[in-house]
Amino acid sequence: MAGEPQSDCLFCKIVSGDIPATIVRESETTVAFRDINPQAPTHVLVIPKVHYPDAASLAAAEPQIAADVLTEAGAVAADEKIDSTGYRVIFNTGSGVGQTVFHAHAHVLGGRGLQWPPG
Ligand code: AMP
Ligand code: ZN
Numbered sequence: 869m870a871g872e873p874q875s876d877c878l879f880c881k882i883v884s885g886d887i888p889a890t891i892v893r894e895s896e897t898t899v900a901f902r903d904i905n906p907q908a909p910t911h912v913l914v915i916p917k918v919h920y921p922d923a924a925s926l927a928a929a930e931p932q933i934a935a936d937v938l939t940e941a942g943a944v945a946a947d948e949k950i951d952s953t954g955y956r957v958i959f960n961t962g963s964g965v966g967q968t969v970f971h972a973h974a975h976v977l978g979g980r981g982l983q984w985p986p987g
Pocket of ligand 2: 920
């Protein structure tokens with residue numbers, strides 16, 4: 869069923885606690901944890917607890933939870949004190965642009981200057 873945990877999904881296993889992560893925030897619908905391979909001084913992933921393969925399919929099925937992911941991304945930025953210096957929220961969508969985990973997730977990046985346009 870749509871949104872149900874997938875047995876082969878890394879991030880579903882982080883939600884269930886089967887795989888450890890450095891969790892920095894949790895809400896009823898989301899979990900935020902540090903990226904294992906950080907690309908900036910702050911690099912946190914915010915994921916919905918429900919499984920959808922990417923941000924657009926999450927937003928189509930569960931718009932309130934998609935909004936929760938964005939709200940939590942902003943809360944992470946405030947917690948990490950990068951809201952004043954600026955930060956970037958990224959949803960890689962598709963293997964062609966580097967998506968490797970097909971459970972929707974927002975990257976929250978900050979704490980250094982970030983190039984625009986991105987590579
Ligand atoms: P993406 O390439 O957009 O699909 O992002 C997946 C992200 O998950 C990458 O930045 C990885 O470094 C990160 N990642 C993979 N495995 C783990 C893990 N066990 N804990 C935390 N982050 C992870
Ligand atoms: Zn999943």
